[in-house]
Amino acid sequence: MKAGVKFEREAVRELPDLLEDLLGRRPATVSREVLAPDGHRVDAIVEVDGQTWLFEAKSSSRPGVVAAAKEQLERYAELIEADMSILVVPYMTPAGSKTAADVNLNWIDLSGNASIREGDNFRIHVEGKPNRYPQRGRPSSPFAPKSARITRELLIEPQRWWRQKEIVVVTGLDDGHVSRTVGRLRGEELLEESELGLRPRDPLLLLEAWAAEYRFDRHEFVYGHISGSGIELARELAGRLADADVDHAFTGLPAAWLLSRFAGFRLNSVYVKGDPLEVADEIGLRLEERGANVQLLVPDDEGVFSGEHQLDGVDCVSPPQVYVDLIHLPERAPEAAEELRRGGLWDGSAG
DSSP: OOHHHHHHHHHHHHHHHHHHHHHSSOOSEEEEEEEOTTSOEEEEEEEETTEEEEEEEOSOOOHHHHHHHHHHHHHHHHHHTOSEEEEEESOOOHHHHHHHHHHTOEEEETTSOEEEEETTTEEEEEOOOOOSSOOSSOOOOTTSTTTHHHHHHHHHSTTSOBOHHHHHHHHOOOHHHHHHHHHHHHHTTOEEEETTEEEESSHHHHHHHHHHHOOGGGSEEEEEEOSOOHHHHHHHHHHHHHHTTOOEEEEHHHHHHHHHOOOOOSOEEEEESSOHHHHHHHTTOEEOSTTOOEEEEEOSSGGGGTTOEEETTEEEOOHHHHHHHHTTOSTTHHHHHHHHHHHTGGGSOOO
16 A cells, blocks of 8 residues: 555544544544545545534645645635645644645644634644654655755756756766656656646745755855955955866855845855865965854755856856755845745846
């Protein structure tokens, strides 16, 4: 039996007890595996105080799955004339919860957490319950360093329809790696496909899914100080790197400032190729972490340089790479990331 089907049945079995814990009373009627008028199966319909609540169970709370569940529940709710639609998952991750809030989706998990709202007078919110369904081992991810090359390219040109063989060429990955990663992205409901190829179903959703699993600490860091601050220091640093013939691309706050002119900053983060200590010596960087205003980064995968382009004469990584890096940087970096998110700069249109 497939894991998803097994979980859906377990979820429906536990639903009466779960609702009793949340509501303080047991629902009168639970109908399982109901056929909607269009012939599709609905996992459960529950009568609560004269209202019809529609439940759809999913074995994952990854952002793409959550967003797709919202569309599915809306369609079923209209067909069945349900008063409320609720997603059920094993455990709602922070990334899944954020997506649910973004799309206004009610949810509960079998670990005891919940977020349900109806109008202004009904609200259930439970958080902090531990995950009863931890995955054993480390699950394969479509956002591992090399695999993330695919997501990055899809977000640099999100409206383009891609053939898998084109992805192989642009990423430098082999056919098998591309096929497996595309399969995982497809399974997480992050891609749409047609006879023209594939592309992100929702670029922002794909970006958030990548950001949720992105590990900035996998890069190698060297911190130091050069006299100056802000974008003026970025330009000085870019000149020194160019004079030293060091391949580089800015990210984080300087790149965000060049993209959106949002917020002053102190820390200049820049990816470099080569030994970072040698680079530091060549550009006259005084090595010190305390009070540092320069952060040299050696990437865990050189795919970060894909989409590199100039903004006002400064080499920067692609907007989606800037976004995922900002989330992990200090000062006003998270606010700058939100500014890029609101401005839609994940679509690669900047620069």
